[in-house]
Amino acid sequence: MRYAFLLVACAVALLVAPSLRAADPDTKGVEFFESKVRPVLVEQCYKCHSAQTGKARGNLTLDTRAALLKGGDTGPAVVPGNPEKSLLIAAVRHDGDLKMPPKTKLPDAVVKDLRRWVEMGAPDPRDRAPAAVSNIDWTKARGFWSFRPVRKPALPSVKDASWPKSDTDRFILARLEAEGLHPVAAADRRTLLRRATFDLTGLPPTPDEIDTFLHDDSPDAFAKVVDRLLKSPQYGERWARHWLDVARYAEDQAHTFAVKPNTEAFRYRDWVIDALNADMPYDLFVKRQIAADLMEGNEPDGYKQRAALGFFGLGAQYYKNSDAARAAADELDDRIDTLGRGFLGLTVSCARCHDHKFDPIPTQDYYSLAGVFYSCKLADLPMVPKAEADRYADAKKPVLEADRKLKELEKAEKSKATTEGKERIKGLKAELEKLKKSAPPPLPMAHALADATATDLHVYVRGNPAQQGDLAPRRFLRVLSGAEPPRFTKGSGRLELAEAIASKDNPLTARVLVNRVWAWHFGRGLVGTPSNFGQLGERPTHPELLDDLAARFVENGWSLKWLHREVLLSATYQQSSEANVKSQAADPDNRLLGRMNRRRLEVEAWRDSLLAVSGQLDRSFGGPTVDLNAGQNRRRTVYCKVSRHELNGLLRLFDFPDANITSERRTETTVPQQQLFVLNSPFFVGQAKALAARVGAEERDDTARVRRAYLLAYGRPATDAELLLALRYLGGKDDPSERNGLTRWERYAQALLAMNEFLYVD
Ligand code: HEC
Numbered sequence: 001m002r003y004a005f006l007l008v009a010c011a012v013a014l015l016v017a018p019s020l021r022a023a024d025p026d027t028k029g030v031e032f033f034e035s036k037v038r039p040v041l042v043e044q045c046y047k048c049h050s051a052q053t054g055k056a057r058g059n060l061t062l063d064t065r066a067a068l069l070k071g072g073d074t075g076p077a078v079v080p081g082n083p084e085k086s087l088l089i090a091a092v093r094h095d096g097d098l099k100m101p102p103k104t105k106l107p108d109a110v111v112k113d114l115r116r117w118v119e120m121g122a123p124d125p126r127d128r129a130p131a132a133v134s135n136i137d138w139t140k141a142r143g144f145w146s147f148r149p150v151r152k153p154a155l156p157s158v159k160d161a162s163w164p165k166s167d168t169d170r171f172i173l174a175r176l177e178a179e180g181l182h183p184v185a186a187a188d189r190r191t192l193l194r195r196a197t198f199d200l201t202g203l204p205p206t207p208d209e210i211d212t213f214l215h216d217d218s219p220d221a222f223a224k225v226v227d228r229l230l231k232s233p234q235y236g237e238r239w240a241r242h243w244l245d246v247a248r249y250a251e252d253q254a255h256t257f258a259v260k261p262n263t264e265a266f267r268y269r270d271w272v273i274d275a276l277n278a279d280m281p282y283d284l285f286v287k288r289q290i291a292a293d294l295m296e297g298n299e300p301d302g303y304k305q306r307a308a309l310g311f312f313g314l315g316a317q318y319y320k321n322s323d324a325a326r327a328a329a330d331e332l333d334d335r336i337d338t339l340g341r342g343f344l345g346l347t348v349s350c351a352r353c354h355d356h357k358f359d360p361i362p363t364q365d366y367y368s369l370a371g372v373f374y375s376c377k378l379a380d381l382p383m384v385p386k387a388e389a390d391r392y393a394d395a396k397k398p399v400l401e402a403d404r405k406l407k408e409l410e411k412a413e414k415s416k417a418t419t420e421g422k423e424r425i426k427g428l429k430a431e432l433e434k435l436k437k438s439a440p441p442p443l444p445m446a447h448a449l450a451d452a453t454a455t456d457l458h459v460y461v462r463g464n465p466a467q468q469g470d471l472a473p474r475r476f477l478r479v480l481s482g483a484e485p486p487r488f489t490k491g492s493g494r495l496e497l498a499e500a501i502a503s504k505d506n507p508l509t510a511r512v513l514v515n516r517v518w519a520w521h522f523g524r525g526l527v528g529t530p531s532n533f534g535q536l537g538e539r540p541t542h543p544e545l546l547d548d549l550a551a552r553f554v555e556n557g558w559s560l561k562w563l564h565r566e567v568l569l570s571a572t573y574q575q576s577s578e579a580n581v582k583s584q585a586a587d588p589d590n591r592l593l594g595r596m597n598r599r600r601l602e603v604e605a606w607r608d609s610l611l612a613v614s615g616q617l618d619r620s621f622g623g624p625t626v627d628l629n630a631g632q633n634r635r636r637t638v639y640c641k642v643s644r645h646e647l648n649g650l651l652r653l654f655d656f657p658d659a660n661i662t663s664e665r666r667t668e669t670t671v672p673q674q675q676l677f678v679l680n681s682p683f684f685v686g687q688a689k690a691l692a693a694r695v696g697a698e699e700r701d702d703t704a705r706v707r708r709a710y711l712l713a714y715g716r717p718a719t720d721a722e723l724l725l726a727l728r729y730l731g732g733k734d735d736p737s738e739r740n741g742l743t744r745w746e747r748y749a750q751a752l753l754a755m756n757e758f759l760y761v762d
Pocket residue numbers: 040041044045046047048049057058059060071072073074075077087088091092098099100101102
């Protein structure tokens with residue numbers, strides 16, 4: 001849809017207005033304007049030419065710089081630097097047809113001041129567009145549920161006081177009771193352990209872990225499990241992948257071949273994993289991804305955090321040859337869309353071409369944010385202390401110098417091709433190789449952002465960079481701050497933007513995150529549209545619970561691990577996924593959470609579990625990306641390459657999101673190719689063989705082997721009927737025509753791994 005709109009915008013953009021971009025007026029110019037010019041305009045002109053008085057005689061308003069430059073019926077009122085061509089000056093001189101003010105002529109000294117001001121380039125800080133703002137009733141706009149401040153509500157009273165284990169449960173139960181419903185029974189211990197283990201680590205519980213939990217009679221047995229899982233490094237691997245969906249993480253580009261792949265993208269992925277394992281406070285987690293490089297002053301080893309900037313540093317890049325300005329605008333849009341929906345749950349990007357049609361976001365606010373990113377550039381930053389980076393640069397100098405010499409010589413010798421020249425080139429090449437060998441190994445680099453020249457943008461009218469409208473000073477969204485948010489003044493403004501987003505007074509940031517975490521635990525958010533908290537998004541099913549969690553999340557230091565504990569230790573989470581007839585009929589979508597949702601594993605958890613159960617999983621941690629299809633790749637899926645250009649077939653087949661845009665949730669498709677993969681793919685068959693070999697080695701007879709396989713794959717003992725069936729099959733006579741080169745045990749293991757019970761979690 002977006003591209004269709006761009007075409008429309010292109011067609012409309014034939015009338016190209018002069019560029020209105022101006023350097024920030026210098027202080028001296030502004031002082032002159034404030035003392036000599038503004039008073040004259042206000043006193044002598046506004047009564048007939050101002051949005052504030054509602055008068056625009058000759059279609060001219062004089063209360064913003066943009067309006068002056070645009071002018072009225074006759075054209076621009078002012079041409080900066082050129083009084084002769086400025087209609088305004090002609091008008092106040094009273095020496096032509098147009099005489100302003102109409103009745104009295106301004107004193108000569110005043111006319112001279114106006115002239116001088118135009119000569120100075122007409123410096124003018126009044127660059128707000130009152131007209132655009134006045135369309136939105138900000139007070140009313142801020143009354144929308146998601147823009148209201150987060151308030152901790154009173155705990156509701158419930159009839160069944162014995163059910164709730166936590167405050168969360170009281171909110172859930174109160175809603176159910178109001179509908180005449182009641183939660184289902186609690187899940188059994190095996191189910192609960194399997195659920196929690198998959199949920200927090202993306203892997204199944206081991207038979208030992210199951211055994212320990214089943215034999216722990218202490219009242220806090222499950223709390224201990226939750227703590228153990230939160231402490232395991234696999235927690236970060238699992239939850240980083242959730243965040244990477246939001247961050248549209250990928251290591252290359254779909255739209256251009258002109259840039260090299262981001263070979264060190266994995267440093268951002270590993271940064272996210274480490275941050276989650278360390279329970280980095282979410283506000284800091286947000287700030288670092290926007291502005292880690294600008295926060296280093298306060299942190300001795302801040303350089304380690306530079307990888308966080310991959311959130312933007314790995315963003316989309318577009319092909320720049322045909323229409324560079326538009327490609328650059330598309331890149332800005334990628335940053336704004338990911339920032340807006342990812343952190344704020346707002347579709348700010350809808351305000352790129354027109355004021356947002358549903359939410360209080362004027363185009364000017366879009367370009368206020370765009371200006372921040374326009375003032376930045378992509379940069380590879382070394383992740384070492386400055387002294388080390390300097391040493392590296394010094395050590396690298398001889399190589400660069402030799403390289404330069406060689407290139408020069410090659411250029412000079414190109415046409416001549418003398419024997420002597422060829423010899424010298426050969427010599428230089430050898431020298432360069434030698435230098436390269438003794439040069440230090442490359443530094444770890446972060447694909448990041450860095451500040452460039454700070455620049456305010458003008459609104460791109462209809463999204464067209466060639467047609468510029470009102471100035472859009474760099475500052476935060478108005479609906480989330482005052483009517484006149486302070487301008488960003490430090491460099492690009494990235495740090496100020498980060499602080500505005502991660503502020504505890506921002507009503508969206510904590511709500512959006514708490515809702516995401518809820519959705520990742522339950523399969524559905526309290527708000528069903530995790531990246532859209534605007535008019536077109538869904539309303540929360542439990543607004544008070546959402547606020548209660550958001551408020552306490554912030555009180556508890558923005559700790560994600562606190563939030564996980566809060567969720568997992570609730571009675572709500574610990575319910576069975578078996579619906580009773582009444583609640584199934586009354587609440588088929590389970591919006592009121594009177595039971596747990598049965599969930600399908602995401603492709604990562606599914607593939608990782610196949611490897612874990614077969615005993616093949618390589619648990620090594622972090623480091624460079626590996627291609628998923630590389631022979632013998634047995635690492636967790638989070639470490640596999642993610643491409644925008646050509647997504648791996650397995651990932652695509654099992655609903656991995658398109659990394660070109662931020663993704664709010666996984667879709668779930670069921671297509672025949674998935675079953676074919678299970679039947680035929682060498683990977684799947686390989687795991688079946690490995691599982692058969694594993695239980696063959698671990699147990700002495702088929703009965704024990706079948707039992708072990710059930711425990712490994714499903715976390716439960718085989719029933720008598722299942723055991724009988726298995727033994728009958730395993731003891732059967734082989735029909736060579738059915739064998740596919742697999743033994744009975746291997747085929748049996750393949751069937752076990754292919755069952756729905758393996759793929760679904762109750
Ligand atoms: C009493 C009302 C009134 C006041 C005060 C006034 N103007 Fe005007 N202005 C007009 C009207 C009406 C027009 C439309 C053209 C005309 O009728 O001459 C106009 C037109 C203009 C235009 C030309 C617009 C165009 O593009 O055609 C300029 C420039 C202008 N005014 C500048 C000024 C300035 C500068 C001041 C103050 C120093 C001023 N005016 C004060 C009424 C006023």
